[in-house]
Amino acid sequence: AQRVTQPEKLLSVFKGAPVELKCNYSYSGSPELFWYVQYSRQRLQLLLRHISRESIKGFTADLNKGETSFHLKKPFAQEEDSAMYYCALRDGGTDKLIFGTGTRLQVFP
Amino acid sequence: EAQVTQNPRYLITVTGKKLTVTCSQNMNHEYMSWYRQDPGLGLRQIYYSMNVEVTDKGDVPEGYKVSRKEKRNFPLILESPSPNQTSLYFCASSPRGYNEQFFGPGTRLTVL
Numbered sequence: 640a641q642r643v644t645q646p647e648k649l650l651s652v653f654k655g656a657p658v659e660l661k662c663n664y665s666y667s668g669s670p671e672l673f674w675y676v677q678y679s680r681q682r683l684q685l686l687l688r689h690i691s692r693e694s695i696k697g698f699t700a701d702l703n704k705g706e707t708s709f710h711l712k713k714p715f716a717q718e719e720d721s722a723m724y725y726c727a728l729r730d731g732g733t734d735k736l737i738f739g740t741g742t743r744l745q746v747f748p
Numbered sequence: 749e750a751q752v753t754q755n756p757r758y759l760i761t762v763t764g765k766k767l768t769v770t771c772s773q774n775m776n777h778e779y780m781s782w783y784r785q786d787p788g789l790g791l792r793q794i795y796y797s798m799n800v801e802v803t804d805k806g807d808v809p810e811g812y813k814v815s816r817k818e819k820r821n822f823p824l825i826l827e828s829p830s831p832n833q834t835s836l837y838f839c840a841s842s843p844r845g846y847n848e849q850f851f852g853p854g855t856r857l858t859v860l
Contacts, residue, residue, distance in 0.1 A: 671847055682853045
């Protein structure tokens with residue numbers, strides 16, 4: 640079954656600390672994975688897609704097929720990173736996005 | 749400006765009173781989808797449409813209807829709302845086969 644698991648509901652860190660938001664997936668084919676972010680009172684927006692191998696706002700995510708993981712990392716958290724983060728898996732046949740339950744990141748000054 | 753719009757943004761209604769939440773996109777996207785967002789459950793897909801006149805059920809379609817008569821519009825219809833449909837609803841669109849979905853601002857619905 641296709642599934643995305645984000646084990647942490649809340650992650651709290653101090654400014655400047657490293658951050659890792661965990662995401663594990665279950666998918667039978669070749670996965671397409673994304674991180675979406677939702678800042679307070681704003682719409683969801685794409686942060687990262689694994690195929691781009693890019694770094695956005697200092698965040699990176701590497702697809703590990705062996706561990707079926709796509710963890711989101713940032714070496715030095717900033718207060719403006721406080722938001723809800725969703726890991727998502729795309730079903731290539733239907734364009735459906737399967738979301739995890741989300742992790743709220745709180746960065747304290 | 750390329751965007752997905754939803755109306756209304758906030759709605760309080762009573763059980764059983766039919767309502768429609770509109771979704772419109774001006775990007776000529778084929779794919780459109782509705783999600784509901786609930787605490788601890790994340791986003792769950794209600795219905796999606798891969799093109800005009802083509803709609804299909806998502807993970808939580810019970811109590812909802814949709815239609816896709818025009819490419820730009822994808823309204824969500826609650827024929828007889830119930831309190832368990834109190835939620836935050838998001839519409840999204842994307843070009844067919846494209847991996848990024850563009851989300852609307854959300855509609856917060858409360859059913860009393």
